[in-house]
Amino acid sequence: MNIGILTLHRSENYGAYLQAYALSKTLQDRYPECSVEIIDYDSKRSKKHHWKILFKEGVKFNFKFNYFIKKKASFKKALSELPLSANSGRSAH
Numbered sequence: 001m002n003i004g005i006l007t008l009h010r011s012e013n014y015g016a017y018l019q020a021y022a023l024s025k026t027l028q029d030r031y032p033e034c035s036v037e038i039i040d041y042d043s044k045r046s047k048k049h050h051w052k053i054l055f056k057e058g059v060k061f062n063f064k065f066n067y068f069i070k071k072k073a074s075f076k077k078a079l080s081e082l083p084l085s086a087n088s089g090r091s092a093h
Contacts, residue, residue: 003027005038012050012075024083040084
């Protein structure tokens with residue numbers, strides 16, 4: 001049996017990431033006979049929104065982009081720890 005999780009895991013938000021990670025690990029521990037995966041969905045609109053927020057935070061913190069670049073890189077690396085679906089559900093919206 002397969003278990004698919006639909007959540008906003010690509011948000012650069014520690015709570016959203018940890019929720020997705022913890023839920024997938026808990027389900028896998030409880031149901032070891034099942035295949036657990038997070039549906040890898042992201043939209044162009046949300047990507048645009050994340051860049052807008054990044055710019056606003058950059059202005060607020062005096063354009064310390066080094067911090068934001070490292071934050072983006074650490075979230076991108078952390079995605080490899082999630083059991084993501086093979087097919088990426090990218091949306092044009």
